[in-house]
Amino acid sequence: DKRFDVNMDGTVTLKRPLTLHEAYEVFSVHAWDANGKKHTIESPLDHPPSAFSRSLAGLKRAKRGWVIPPFHVPENSRGPFPMKLVQIRSAFAKETEMVYSITGEGADQDPKGIFTVERLSGNLFVTQPLDREKKASYRASIAESPMEILINVIDQNDNKPVFTQYPFNGHVHEATGKGTCIFMTVTATDADDPETYNGIVNYAIVSQEPPFPKSNMFDINILSGTIRVREPDMDREQWPRYTLLIVAADMEGKGSSTTGTAVITITDSNDNPPQFEQTSLSVSVPENKVGAVVAKLTVSDGDEVGSPAWSTKYRIISGDKGGFFNVSTGPSQLEGIITTVKPLDFEKTKQYVLSVIVENDDPCINYFPTSTATVTVNVEYVKEPPKVKVISKPKDSTVDTELVTYTATDDSLFIFLQP
Template sequence: EGQMGVAGARIWVFLFVAFQVSTLVTPEEQTCVPGFKQSTFILKVTSKHLRQQVSLGKVNFEDCTDRTRFSFSSSDGRVRAQADGALTVKRPITLHEGHLDFLIHIWDSRGRKHTLPVRLLHQERQRDEDNAEAGMEAQVPVVYFHKSGEGLKRRKRDMVIPPLSVAENYRGPYPHKISQIRSNQDKLWRIHYSISGPGADQPPVNLFTMDQVSGTLFVTQQLDREKQANYTLKAHAVAEGSGTAEDPMDIIVNVIDQNDNKPGFVKDTFLGKVPEASPTNFEVIQVEATDLDEPNSDNSDIRYKILSQEPKLPSDNLFAINEVTGAIRVNAGGLDREKYPEYTLEVQAADMKGIGLTGVAKVILTVTDSNDNAPAFTQASYETSVAENKADSQILRMQVTDWDEPHSAAWNAKFTIVSGDPGGFFSVKTGTNKQEGILSTAKGLDFEKNSKHTLLIAVENEVPFAVALPTATATVVVTVQDVNEAPIFDPPEKQVSKGEDLPVGTDVVQYTASDPDTARKQKVMYRILNDPAGWLNVDKETGVIKVKTPMDRESLFVKDNKYTALIGAYDDDEVPATGTGTLMVLLEDVNDNAPVIEERAFRVCRNKPAPQLLSVTDKDGPGNGAPFSVSLQDPSRSNWTARMNDSKTGIILQLTKALESGQYTVVLRVADNRGRDQDNTVQATVCECTGEDNQCQERVAAGTNLFFINIIRGGILLLLTLVMLILLFAR
């Protein structure tokens, strides 16, 4: 009878649950959704020590197809998951803490991963009544408040139980039972259960609820791990009429990740550049995708793949991608900007290590120019001509072509003279359009030495060739044109030393020039081009230069003892060419100048006269000048004395008698160190004064002026008196 009662109760529960489910399912929910039939699976065992091959139970998965066997995997290597969902012990297990939590994974027919939290729970054998009661309830973890010998007294700290696990996106129905809370006091008291915290009585409110009588914990809607990965609730047990029966207990609910987010690239389109001459394995660009699913799990473990390449020429595997890093590299040769300037790749990112959900992005690679085309001359050879002696003259422009990208360093031309110019007579530079070489003369060419030059000119680019390429060259033949060149003096500047007293008509020097136009056999003639003082003459035929008029080293035309004249040499061509030579005559000094006293007048007091210092100079050079000597000439000797100062360059003149005020002439004979002398006359003004106060002239003038002023004043006063007398008598 008891067994029949239990069986009846089970049937009643089954019918009740079926009725509730049928009334809750909407037409939208009747659409099949792949997933486990439980959000959490509890497997109860009666032993803590589980042997190999022990059967633990079976998980059920709905694929919405005809498939009945699947590829299950277990996160715990000690548990084997078979194709039909049966779980067995692969290696012995000991439940040290009374339970073991692990995950069962499966991929549905759409490639989506599903995860089921499983708890292996040790439970002692119970009485039949307990078993019957357990059979009426869905298998969920039952958690008891910590036992206490203190009755209803509150303990000082909360208790924490092992976390609960709930898979996100569980398809329901809801509310879904996930655990049951029990108090050890429920045999003695009527217990009211409740929960608090975020997700219960705090936002998001009523995501979790608890039956206040049974302590059953429900989740009321689907969870989303990407919004919140876990919840911490506080469980409370209150004895009816007696206050708190248990201290609050923390319940942690972990949301188990499902593969419900496909990878997403950080950009819809990636832009990159690849040089056309890039070697194999050259890294071009790196793409990146992210996945909102749980980090460091298969659900977010991304692998990359190139789906397509456009154009597929010259081969469809020009690029490869690192499946882990997303780095795209050159995989084969053949890139050619001139043929295929751009490639578009479609790149895929797939989670579950490449077999899960996918996202795609576009990669546009622009092929940039490399120097894989050598510039080429438009002509293999050139001929040009230039007049001799013409330096820095452009003589030829050479055009080139290049198939590389215009106006790039790989396109811009650079020219060099390879051979044919050991003397450095030519230079070549690149024109402003960067596609022509301009050949110029760096020095004047000499027709008589070499009338033809053959140059080999090469062209390259501003940057080295990216691949092995031949360097283009061109031959340039330059013909030198003969011109009538001016005769050339040798040396261009000629210096001679001559005495300044060289007689008129005497030869100074012969200064000749030669004609570089040896083939023309021309006659060279001479003339004076510039002779500032007019001292020189040149023989037209011989180039002999003679003294025309006397020379003078002390002349203003002489600088630093040098007299410079410009001599011309010209040929007898129809249009004569004239060359110039510079003649510098170093004039040797001759003692042809006597010393001169600089001060020609001075004033001196008649009383206690001060000595006068007179400076002496000589236009001649140092050898014909100081030291000087002096002597007084009659009649000056009777009133004056004269002697040289210590440096022998100045005369100390002393008045020896108190002469009357007035003008006196003093004659001094001054001689240089070679004895050349001359008389110098100076004017001495003797004043009525004493010593060095020789301002007597001003005083005399001032006294005279005062005398005349007084006479004028007296005359005016006399005139006014006469006028007054006349007016008085007229009345």
């Protein structure tokens, strides 16, 4: 369309007066990138433009006029200032002398004085460097017309990413498998335009301490900052904590950057089953005593002290059919205490062979043989005090009168006659 001209910055201007016969008109603008690829955009003129002409009676609005497309100004320009941005021209500037003025943001409204226009030439100037992060666009208009001027501030990569925390803290179970768990996220913000590479942040892990059992135990999503386990075989007992040095950079990871840390605490999984320190012992217990302490079985456990993977519980699995014994966890949580709950009888059973197992409150993550202790309980005979039976003889009984008959089973029975 020979009525329009396109400048190198993408600004579209009129080459000659334009009359719109409809409410809008659409034209296409083509651009080619460095690789020769063609890009096309359709831009509508959706309002009939207006024009001004000067007569002896002063400024008058005409039915035809100009089109002022949005234009773009890079932020952080070094000037010199005032710096010319564009020339605003009426379609009838050749026919009559025009007077120009602007109103709106950056002109006569806050922030005031950023843009000025020469009355007769229509040259629009910016008086100072612009900051997109403070204000990304300005809307002004020709004072004599409702025609709007939109000034967009082009982003420069003048802000580097900033981490939202320092450090980031996360936790992960030592038994977590490869790539199965996203357990924490690091985030960084960038004040630049999020729609451009200037404001899009990429993440990368720079180092890991300690570097064991492998130097790349974790990986990070380059765009989201989520961290997950990359390699299995974490061992809390050897390496309870990792510190990752993370870099966040804009411009697809090639621009401005900053560093932060992620501290990862490895939480305990039950990968160390409890073990009896003595797996076989023989004890003696007196008969007829209830609540007697039979044995104290100590164990060891390599998991985190105080955790369910470390605390223990016990069971008698054989040798106590009559239910004479009980085993409970001692105050130290690493001790099983066997006591009698029924009186033992030497005459009935002289020996018990108990099998006792120990387990954790949390089940083990893998199969491990259960530790078992064998306790041989020998029942001690306790000689009972002699039994005394007092028999009263009736007054009218004769010498040969039979009072009562006893059959002796042991020598602990004494009989006394009472007249």
